[in-house]
Amino acid sequence: MTDFRGGGPPGLRRLMRRAGKATESGLTGPITIPDPRTTLDEPKDLGARFKRVREAVGGTVRGLPRVARLTWDAGRLLTIGIALLTLIAGLTPTVTAYAAKLLMDAVVAAISGHGGTDPIVWLAALQFGIFTLTAVTTALTNICQQLLTERMVLTIRHQVMDHASRLHLAFFEGSESYDLLRQADREAPQRPVSMLTSGLGLIRTSITFGSMITLLITVSPLLALVALVAPIPAFIAQSKYGARAFTLTLMLSPFRRRMEYLSMLVTTDNHAKETKLFGLGPYLVDRFHRISTAAYAKQRKLIRNRNLAGAGWSLLSTFAGSAIALYIALEAVAGRLTLGDLALYTAAATAVQTSVQGLFNAFTGMYENNLYLDTLYKFLGTEPEIVAPPDPRPLPSPLLGRVTFERVSFSYPGADEPALDDVSFTIEPASTVAVVGRNGAGKSTLLKLLCRLYDPTGGRILLDGVDIREFDPDELRRQMSAMFQDHVSYHATAAENIGLGDIDNVSDRPRIEDSAHRAGVAERIERLPKTYDSPLGRWFDQGISLSGGEWQKLALARAFQRDAPILLLDEPTSALDAEAEHELFARLRELAHGRTTLYISHRFSTVRRAQKILLLEKGKLAEYGTHEELMELDGGYAELFSLQAAAYLDEA
Numbered sequence: 145m146t147d148f149r150g151g152g153p154p155g156l157r158r159l160m161r162r163a164g165k166a167t168e169s170g171l172t173g174p175i176t177i178p179d180p181r182t183t184l185d186e187p188k189d190l191g192a193r194f195k196r197v198r199e200a201v202g203g204t205v206r207g208l209p210r211v212a213r214l215t216w217d218a219g220r221l222l223t224i225g226i227a228l229l230t231l232i233a234g235l236t237p238t239v240t241a242y243a244a245k246l247l248m249d250a251v252v253a254a255i256s257g258h259g260g261t262d263p264i265v266w267l268a269a270l271q272f273g274i275f276t277l278t279a280v281t282t283a284l285t286n287i288c289q290q291l292l293t294e295r296m297v298l299t300i301r302h303q304v305m306d307h308a309s310r311l312h313l314a315f316f317e318g319s320e321s322y323d324l325l326r327q328a329d330r331e332a333p334q335r336p337v338s339m340l341t342s343g344l345g346l347i348r349t350s351i352t353f354g355s356m357i358t359l360l361i362t363v364s365p366l367l368a369l370v371a372l373v374a375p376i377p378a379f380i381a382q383s384k385y386g387a388r389a390f391t392l393t394l395m396l397s398p399f400r401r402r403m404e405y406l407s408m409l410v411t412t413d414n415h416a417k418e419t420k421l422f423g424l425g426p427y428l429v430d431r432f433h434r435i436s437t438a439a440y441a442k443q444r445k446l447i448r449n450r451n452l453a454g455a456g457w458s459l460l461s462t463f464a465g466s467a468i469a470l471y472i473a474l475e476a477v478a479g480r481l482t483l484g485d486l487a488l489y490t491a492a493a494t495a496v497q498t499s500v501q502g503l504f505n506a507f508t509g510m511y512e513n514n515l516y517l518d519t520l521y522k523f524l525g526t527e528p529e530i531v532a533p534p535d536p537r538p539l540p541s542p543l544l545g546r547v548t549f550e551r552v553s554f555s556y557p558g559a560d561e562p563a564l565d566d567v568s569f570t571i572e573p574a575s576t577v578a579v580v581g582r583n584g585a586g587k588s589t590l591l592k593l594l595c596r597l598y599d600p601t602g603g604r605i606l607l608d609g610v611d612i613r614e615f616d617p618d619e620l621r622r623q624m625s626a627m628f629q630d631h632v633s634y635h636a637t638a639a640e641n642i643g644l645g646d647i648d649n650v651s652d653r654p655r656i657e658d659s660a661h662r663a664g665v666a667e668r669i670e671r672l673p674k675t676y677d678s679p680l681g682r683w684f685d686q687g688i689s690l691s692g693g694e695w696q697k698l699a700l701a702r703a704f705q706r707d708a709p710i711l712l713l714d715e716p717t718s719a720l721d722a723e724a725e726h727e728l729f730a731r732l733r734e735l736a737h738g739r740t741t742l743y744i745s746h747r748f749s750t751v752r753r754a755q756k757i758l759l760l761e762k763g764k765l766a767e768y769g770t771h772e773e774l775m776e777l778d779g780g781y782a783e784l785f786s787l788q789a790a791a792y793l794d795e796a
């Protein structure tokens with residue numbers, strides 16, 4: 145049950161696939177959430193059911209060590225403390241019942257003249273002691289449990305974040321892995337805590353149950369057996385609904401994702417503009433309402449059935465408890481038991497009944513939580529695909545920056561066509577190359593491959609003659625400054641927005657100011673209320689909003705911040721005004737001095753300044769040469785260049 149990769153619960157892999165595909169019910173179209181009953185392979189015959197129960201128990205028990213490990217990691221003293229307290233709490237009901245019996249017998253003896261009041265006083269004091277102990281253990285258990293909860297949630301979130309920071313880019317781009325990450329980040333941190341709570345409940349109740357059953361055996365082994373067997377049907381019912389609840393969560397996850405998306409479209413500032421303009425608000429709100437209503441209907445059915453069936457089956461346990469109570473009462477009337485025995489056994493019967501319920505709740509809780517834990521461990525078990533080789537090669541020093549693509553091909557996971565197809569070229573050290581081509585030609589992909597955000601599916605990329613896979617990817621990336629099309633606008637101060645480009649020198653103010661000058665954003669920053677220390681973005685208090693072009697200049701400054709031998713710029717001026725763009729390219733020669741520079745641009749007036757131009761067409765290298773050479777060639781580049789030039793001339 146616990147090993148996802150080994151097949152997991154029946155049909156779980158298939159479910160994951162189906163769950164991932166249910167996203168058509170997005171902005172349009174029907175909303176159909178599959179029924180968890182029909183999607184989970186439910187065994188019909190008794191043998192298969194028994195096997196299923198065995199698997200559930202086995203899986204849950206196997207899940208315990210990893211929760212124990214997490215608890216231990218979160219706090220050793222707290223773990224020891226809570227284990228001891230659980231032991232005490234488990235025994236308290238039995239000790240209480242036994243003390244009550246002794247007290248009752250002492251009272252009867254005193255009434256009948258066979259004893260004095262001294263034992264009564266002592267036993268009353270003992271009872272007081274037990275009650276005090278119970279109160280103290282409850283308080284201490286709460287303290288330990290709450291502290292452990294805090295620490296476990298933090299430990300797991302830390303593990304998830306740490307692991308996510310090491311995973312390859314492609315992991316974040318698949319919708320299945322996206323769900324896995326969201327579940328691991330949001331749902332899973334609470335689950336081990338619930339598992340711990342249920343586990344402790346299970347131990348405590350088992351102790352109570354065991355000691356009470358021992359007491360019952362001394363009266364009648366048959367009654368003890370009834371008490372033991374009666375819970376089994378309830379257990380089966382609970383485990384069945386536990387699995388359904390999990391399946392439903394899985395089925396609902398793409399719908400939840402869609403709901404989050406719809407909500408974001410309406411509630412975030414940068415989407416609200418378009419939502420208002422196109423009058424999409426009521427439509428999106430209605431869509432959200434319809435998906436949430438469908439999801440709620442499924443949940444309501446499950447919650448109702450689960451609890452009704454649970455209550456129905458637990459009647460059996462109640463019946464067993466009542467039978468015990470009646471039997472003992474009749475035995476007392478017949479004079480075969482003392483009044484103290486009656487008190488003891490009544491308490492035992494009640495305790496067994498409640499502990500049976502407690503055992504189920506605890507176990508089914510653990511079973512369900514364990515299924516969620518599987519997703520957490522599946523996420524934590526995902527290996528990063530782009531890692532350093534066992535014996536990474538040191539980067540050449542000094543690095544010249546000669547970039548060679550040798551028959552490089554690359555296809556995105558699941559894509560039908562390659563984004564790059566058999567591309568070969570060499571860029572000489574310290575030269576500037578403009579990459580051009582139509583939308584979707586593969587320009588950004590080329591840059592991403594060079595940074596080793598993906599590995600080529602064919603061919604090799606060489607840096608100073610060495611395959612870049614031989615280097616440690618972190619070391620390699622330190623040799624590159626880059627600005628991507630979808631650059632990040634950090635909701636932080638202006639200085640931090642630039643300083644993050646070189647985390648080792650994040651507070652080097654003179655350098656930050658220099659980068660700001662180079663990107664042409666210094667003057668704007670100096671006009672901010674607290675200049676470089678002004679908070680930007682609206683996530684936090686008093687953040688200032690910048691324009692699209694101003695954010696882009698900050699991203700450029702961030703790229704310049706790192707003094708790396710390779711500079712990669714993906715449409716660095718797409719949001720800049722004509723003057724700012726002109727200034728930037730006028731200075732690019734100086735900015736790119738001594739660095740191998742690749743920039744993507746759709747503006748041919750700037751492209752022609754590059755030493756060489758590389759034209760991609762549908763993932764293939766179509767042309768590579770100087771502006772003059774390519775114009776002479778009169779091919780694709782000449783056509784695109786003339787097209788743009790003609791547009792300007794027409795306007796002129």
Ligand SMILES: Nc1ncnc2c1ncn2[C@@H]1O[C@H](COP(=O)(O)OP(=O)(O)OP(=O)(O)O)[C@@H](O)[C@H]1O
Nearest residue numbers: 317556559563581582583584585586587588589590
């Ligand atoms: N993360 C991704 N997952 C799957 N396919 C992708 C991904 N990124 C890009 N593609 C596909 O790869 C192809 C090349 O994309 P790329 O972004 O390299 O083009 P581009 O030349 O930079 O385009 P543009 O000029 O529009 O920026 C496109 O067909 C695109 O659909």
